Amino acid sequence: MFEAHVAATPHATAVVSAAGTLSYRDLDALACRQAQELTGMGVAPGELVGVYAEPGPAMIGAILGVLKAGAVHVPLDPEYPDQRLDFLIEDSGMSAVLAEERLASRLSGRGLPVAGVADSADAESAPAVETARRGPDDLVYVIYTSGSTGVPKGVQVTEANVVNLLNAVGESYKLTSSDVTIFTHSFTFDASVLEIFAPLAFGAKLVVAAADERRDAAKLVAAVKRHGVTIWDMVPAMLAQVVDLPDFATDCVSLRLAISGADVLPPGLAHRFLTLAPWCELQNQYGPTEATVITTVWSCTTDTEAGPVPIGFPIDGASVHVLDDRLAPVGPGEIGEIYIGGSGVAAGYHRRPELTEERFVTDPRGLRLYRTGDLGRFRADGALEFQGRADRQLAVRGFRVEPGEIEDALCADPGVQAAAVTTRGEGNDVVLVAYVTPVADGTILVPALRQHVREALPEHLRPNVYVVMDKLPLGISGKVDLRALPAPPSARPELSVPYAAPGDPEEQRVAATVAQILGLDDVGVNDNFFDLGAHSLIATKIITRVRAEFRTDIPVSVVFEHPTVAGLVAWLRANADATTSVQGPTPADRTGPIPLSLPQEQVWFLGKLVPDSIAYATQAYLDLHGPVSVAVLEESLDEIVRRHELLRTTFVEGADGMPEQVIHPPVPVTVQVEDLTGEPEEIREILALDRMQTIVARPFDVGRLPLFRWVLFKLSADHHMLLLVEHHFIHDGWSFGVLMQELRECYRAFSEGGRPHLPELPVQFADYAVWQREWLAGEEAERQWTFWREKLRGAEELLPLPTDRPRPQVQSHHGDVVIMPVPADLYRRIRQLGGPTGATGYMVMTAIFTMLMNQYSGKTDMTIAISMANRRFESTERLIGMMINGGLLRADLSGDPTFGELRGRITEAALDIYRHQDFPFSKLVEYLNPERNLAYNPLYQVAFSYHDARVPQMSLGEAPADIHYLQNYSAKHDLDVIVIPRGEQLATVPGSDPADEVLMEWIYSTDLFDRSTVAAMAEEFIALCRRVVESPDKTLSELVGRAAADPSA
Known part of the structure; x- marks a missing residue:
């Protein structure tokens, strides 16, 4: 599917990131380079190959290269500790690794062939490589997930699994080459498979979020706005942060599909999203890694606030069943365990035949099903509802977490006798809590235990909070009674650094903010937030509060680089000039005279010196190749003039001799039409351009409406030229882009009989002009x-440049x-x-x-x-x-x-x-x-x-335009x-x-x-x-x- 787009649109952009941009042809060339290297190293089709790299074009090229060589992709996260890395390499039996240069040294001494990840420069000299043939049952990738027995398990996903997923998603998402998607997840998380493969399979553009963006909702929204992202997949915890941003709806107007998955979607969150962004579809998705990312989809509606958000209906090629202990269907509305069948069910667990047999079962009808461990029920309309877990598996920030794996890692510490792991909190505040007991006559040093866990487990499996107990409470069965475990204490936990009290007011304010978020009585200035119980989402909340408290533009990345009160305060002081946040415009009082903005005022006085000058007008035209409806065009311009007060504002001299704005009510726009169809065809365009120059040469009277001239020249039924002339009072280069975006959207909507998807403006230009005067004081x-x-x-x-003539006075x-x-x-x-x-x-x-x-x-x-x-x-x-x-x-x-x-x-x-x-x-x-x-x-x-x-790629309905x-x-x-x-x-x-x-x-x-x-x-x-x-x-x-x-x- 990818290679079809390489052939059809080789120069189309495939991947965009901070590291650069690759076309489909260049990305395929990178894949060819990597496939050639793997073949040269002796890697045979069907063998497993690790990809050890940061997300970016080069990483994606490496993954495609593995597949082109007929091998099986195994993602290796650069953040993995050595123990986890060792286990995955040994357990998978991988034949080779493609690694970034800076990471390759970590693989030395493991006896594994390592080749470098190719970069964009390698694409220029890459040879053409034929893609190895792959049968439907051949593996495409193996992704490791948390294991209930304490051992991670590799899920084997086949060609047939992936092809079914892409076909189903193409239909569900209505993916086309005009879409722009964004890659934000870790590529060891199975959702990344869809984030990478889906856009490339349909000729779309994939934006790879930078490392400092992936945890920062504000930066991700900025990336969505910057790149015009149309489809965004995120976990509910991130979705909650996104909708909390004040300008989320304004900045995400390009989105047409938002996806929530990997965790329970709160109904209130779905309702809020759709209320703020009614033009955007919100899908709630469900599917374990063992069923190839997605099994069911539900398109949310605003009435979801009343009850649980369903996980929906099966995608094409999948089936879902709610069964009892005998694998028989439960009655309508009854709760049972969710089993999944169909083309998405994975081959099994890598090198784990017993576990494969336990979890991949055959029901009495002979269907091969995956036993999820999730509970569910069918609603009356046939939609599936998620009802929790049948076992102890936890959902934490989008990851399925087996407590047993964490408990085994804790008990591997010689000082720990027993351990139990559970969660506390809700939503973004969910934390993993480890309850541990010491060996006889022993003492547990929590800082040392934290370090032990860091060396054994990846970040999402590390407990945030540790509670040391003499013994764990047991139930009648002799198992740990999780409900009897106490809430973590609010006292400051044991850390490796002594307590140091906050000193100056800034330290006190930051410490109080962190303590309140973490639910602690006190926080020392040198206490590491992550040792106090923070995780990435809580760290984001800390930065959000600090931004508001100090009115500063501090990036989320700072809390990961300086995760202490002292570190944050030092950063704030060192960057005070660069990060001071200026309060922006708010709606102003309109009862008195409204001043001009200061740039407008400067042009006003320059205009007095040269009254008939046209230096402060701007002009462009759209060359439209297609039919244009004058009625729809005028309706579109009416809407734009309604939205923007400045387009119906005149400028007059006030009683004090200073210029003022006078805002008028909206009046219908009349587009002047000059019909040139009666002229010889070969000179129509020349006549139009000549007429344009005459119109442009007329100066504006800023005291009279309008301060724009919009003239449509009709050259034929399918060829028009739209002249746009505006006085600089109502225009600058940025404004032209806004005008074009709104004109395109309004024309599209009105021509289809609908309303344009444009958010209302929180302030008007007059508010900005008033704010500017206040700021100046x-x-x-x-x-x-x-x-x-x-x-x-x-x-x-x-500056004495040599001139052809003396400078006039x-x-x-x-x-x-x-x-x-x-x-x-x-x-x-x-x-x-x-x-x-x-x-x-x-x-x-x-x-x-x-x-x-x-x-x-x-x-x-x-x-x-x-x-x-x-x-x-x-x-x-x-x-x-x-x-x-x-x-x-x-x-x-x-x-x-x-x-x-x-x-x-x-x-x-x-x-x-x-x-x-x-x-x-x-x-x-x-x-x-x-x-x-x-x-x-x-x-x-x-x-x-x-x-x-x-400036958008311009069109008016079906008529594309050149500017x-x-x-x-x-x-x-x-x-x-x-x-x-x-x-x-x-x-x-x-x-x-x-x-x-x-x-x-x-x-x-x-x-x-x-x-x-x-x-x-x-x-x-x-x-x-x-x-x-x-x-x-x-x-x-x-x-x-x-x-x-x-x-x-």
């Missing part, structure tokens, strides 16, 4: 102003543009230059641009303007309006640095700007108060910006260079490549430059980029080909 604004004042102290006001703002494409291969290498250092492609290009400016001006100290979207708050991400802010990057090229050194300087300077991005540029000009000069901007004359705001940007032949500065990485704008579109269609607009003042001069400058920039990527270790003077010195020095 606060302490954070003062801190940021201090940064800018010091950063720009002593900066030169003019007053700028006319007349301009033109040179379009320069950046070759895809070059842009990929530019992006790669930043990877090892954390610099983005934009930072790398900015560094090269400063080199170009040095080449032309001779200056080593220069100030270049950059722009920022200024959408820090989730509440403003879906607003249309002029929120863009400018910053000044002061570039230091002194000392003839190598490119690597310069890249570091520029990266740090850019990060400094982002940390202080809230301070409005107009106020920066006002406070610095440079000497005014109508001939040039006194702070900068050159700008370099990056327009990567997300084209028009020029208005104006220039705000001497030189304004804009990088437009169209591939990155389309990052949420399956098959898009970030290096595709990168354009540079070199907008220049025709007062100063000839077109040929700017074209030569643009060509020299491309040539300089090539020199840099070929020789990044060379110095500035070597790369620009001239002495990198300031001639004025």
Whole structure:
């Protein structure tokens, strides 16, 4: 199934992660490389091969390589302790391991052939390898699960099992190549099989969550939003964290299917999810590893709050039976044990024939069934309900846990006489509690016992809390009476570090928060949270509370790196500047005058100087190849204008002489239609473009509605061009992406007779404008102003680029543009230059641009303007309006640095700007108060910006659209260079490549430059980029080909 998509859509994106992006062709090439290595090592079809790697494209390529070689995949978690790793290697009898380089050393001395996991670079030279034939009964993978006897058991899953699963899921999920799924589970958890194989089997895109994202609900939601994820599988504990996020519904609008599995889905949680995200289907799934991931599915409805959420009906190829002790069906509504039959039932347990015979049984009718140990009953409508366990197996954070395996590991400690393990708490707060008794005359040291367990068991099997007892309570049968076990004490447990009381107020606040979450009386500043009873979900709750308490953007990963009160407080202090959380806009009082935002106010006053200027308008058109309904288009635009007050706002001078916003009620939008079908076909497009330029050239009166012009040119029944012209007061680059997303969704919904799936906006642009004024009066604004004042102290006001004509005394703002494409291969290498250092492609290009400016001006100290979207708050991400802010990057090229050194300087300077991005540029000009000069901007004359705001793959219903940007032949500065990485704008579109269609607009003042001069400058920039990527270790003077010195020095 995967190889069919390799052949049909080789360049479509298959896997995306922080480590890189692979197309279907490249992923197949990686698999071929790994298969060739395995065959060369003597691995034969049917032999078991371990994959020992972190989740990412390379890991997935390794898994596919194992399968291509006809071998059987065995996942090995990098977090496994040595004892667990040793057991799996020995018990499985694996023939070889594919391991990441950093992990391979852990396998030394085990007498096992080890080959490296191939990376993306290996794909380029990989040979074509024919996939080994595999019969329906041949094994595909073996996954080890917790064993009730204390010994993990490997579940053998066959080709027929997997094929049935994928066919059933394709139907249930309605999977297509346009879907985007996300991989968040450990790949030793059987749900990962579906997360990896399903999207690749249907040509979809798979996003692999980064290690620091997988435990952090907020970061996962951000990834869903960033990549446009449509299908997300998660355990109920994670689902609960997700719906608790304030902007969950806003950020997850791309989701069409959410999946809950591996644990009981609380009905209230299902109801809440569907209430917040009514457009998204929520499936409750059930299925043990022994039945190949999924057996039953239930599509939830909002009435589930009234009772248990069913686990539903069998998927295609599966059957479920509720039986009594004699394997006979129980009566309707009666509770019995759940047995599973059909094509998903696994082959058995690896090398465990007795256990296989015990759990995989044949009923009186001759059906082969898997005995789950789960209890259930059929409802009147035939849906299955889960009713708990028939044995002691526990469900903990999505894992099926056999207490016996943990108890055996505890009793292997020579100081432990007996042990019992159970759970306490509910939902995300469930913890594993170990009750232990010492040997005669012995003493149990809990810290040492914790360390013993760490060395023996993986993280999800380690008890969170330890209770030492003289003896365990026994029932009449002589077995441990679990109900008589006491609740863990609230006193601080025995730890390996002495108690140290919290000192300053910050430590006291964090300690109190942790103690309250863990249910303890006290927490010391050096106490490890995980030794106190925390696990990953509780750690997330700690960070969530600390974020709220300190109003800071602290990542979840910090609690794993610094799991003590002292560690968290030290991190908060060290990162105070970078993590200070600014309170975002809230609905403002509308009874008085509403001010303009500060960028709007700046444009207002500039407009007074040049009243008829069109420099502050923006224009684009959609080239639509298909039918367009004017009525549906107008209905769609009506809805957008209703949602966004700013699109029905005028701007007038108030009684105090300052501009004000006046918000008007919604009025129907009329789209002007210009029918060109009567003109000769070959000139219609030329006529439309000529007419567009006439419309664009008309200035706006900001005191009159509308401040947009939306004109539809009809060239034929199936060819239209939609012109979109907006004043900058109601537009910026980010807003265009919002407008396109909403227009596409509204048109789709209204053309189908429905309502668009767009969440209501929590704030409007007017609220943002009021908030900005209030923020400017606060302490954070003062801190940021201090940064800018010091950063720009002593900066030169003019960058002396050679011009073709003398600078006029007053700028006319007349301009033109040179379009320069950046070759895809070059842009990929530019992006790669930043990877090892954390610099983005934009930072790398900015560094090269400063080199170009040095080449032309001779200056080593220069100030270049950059722009920022200024959408820090989730509440403003879906607003249309002029929120863009400018910053000044002061570039230091002194000392003839190598490119690597310069890249570091520029990266740090850019990060400094982002940390202080809230301070409005107009106020920066006002406070610095440079000497005014109508001939040039006194702070900068050159700008370099990056327009990567997300823009969807546009269409209006059945009419796909290409977006084209028009020029208005104006220039705000001497030189304004804009990088437009169209591939990155389309990052949420399956098959898009970030290096595709990168354009540079070199907008220049025709007062100063000839077109040929700017074209030569643009060509020299491309040539300089090539020199840099070929020789990044060379110095500035070597790369620009001239002495990198300031001639004025």
